[in-house]
Amino acid sequence: MLFYLTTLNLAKVLHKDAPTLKEGETDKQIVAAIEAWKHSDFLCKNYILNGLDNMMYNVYSQVKTTKELWESLEKKYKTEDVGMKKFIVGRFLDYKMVDSKTVTSQVQELQIILHELHAEKMELSESFQVAAIVEKLPLSWKDFKNYLKHKRKEMGLKDLIVRLKIEKDNRFFENKVGKHPMESKANLVEPKANKKRKHFGEGLSQGKNKYKKFVRKCYI
Template structure:
């Protein structure tokens, strides 16, 4: 059985990417998991216990419960703030409770994430691979954009993605390559497309290398 130690928890917080205003939903999920792990997330969803009444026995228990909640709220608020960039820390460190801080971040950045979704959709559909740049570098840029689709829970059929890249995004000089893929009987996925691209890149590099060697031989013969 595996046990989670304070050292492990501290290491997880250290590895958490600091929130700088982008990809809020992903950061929030990671932060939620860590706050649950250290058992302080409850202060965000549960209100602060009421002040104890007159009954002495119940009063002591209520006072302890209230004190524990206050301590956990400060720990929770501190973890959230420490998971933010210095700029955002300075902007939010005066917020008094973890719940208020959590809600303020949600109100602001979930709205911005919605705008970000529209930007990502446009970025893919208007992306055009060009000659003169590494094809694999551009392909990896497209994959990076599609990874952000997943982060925002945006669904895009893989067949449409591959067809879109082959038809409208591969370089103009790769006309023969596009035609060969378009006339395949079997559909290919994104990873298989990447494999075909790497093979085509190697073919092109080998061709250029042979051309260069041939040119050298011709010059030496002269």
């Protein structure tokens, strides 16, 4: 709206008071300037009112000057902006991850809130975002949270998301198989070939039986 009013050369009446004519003054230039101001004020005020919805039009249509109207609207919307910022900050601070939902989906929800904060010109450093997300991990991720908190090397937001996805996949595999992937791999034992042991003398006796001659009695 401000840009549109500026292109129409009407923005000057938003912040300045109307010129006044002193008593006994009859200068035609001053009178013409006052009339021009009144005309600009009338146009500008009605342009603004036409941009409002019906309910707000009924509230602000009784305002006398454009300056008064503009200041009232600025106060209203700036107050709403402050309230919106507080609401978004409250959502971010109160957000807690739960075990009933996947961690990755909850991280995405947090990223949406962070994007809303940035849109309200409340930018947070990446290191703060990472630390906040780690701190909000659910109770079942306590060990992994402590592991991340004690890492000396600083992580970026993308690195954190990758690590969370890997940990989620490992937990899924663990619940499915019953062991952690690395643990199950370490416990694999290759079956040994069963070799038959020959008892001492077994081969010898078999050899003797092999070459044993059949003896018959001869009757004449």
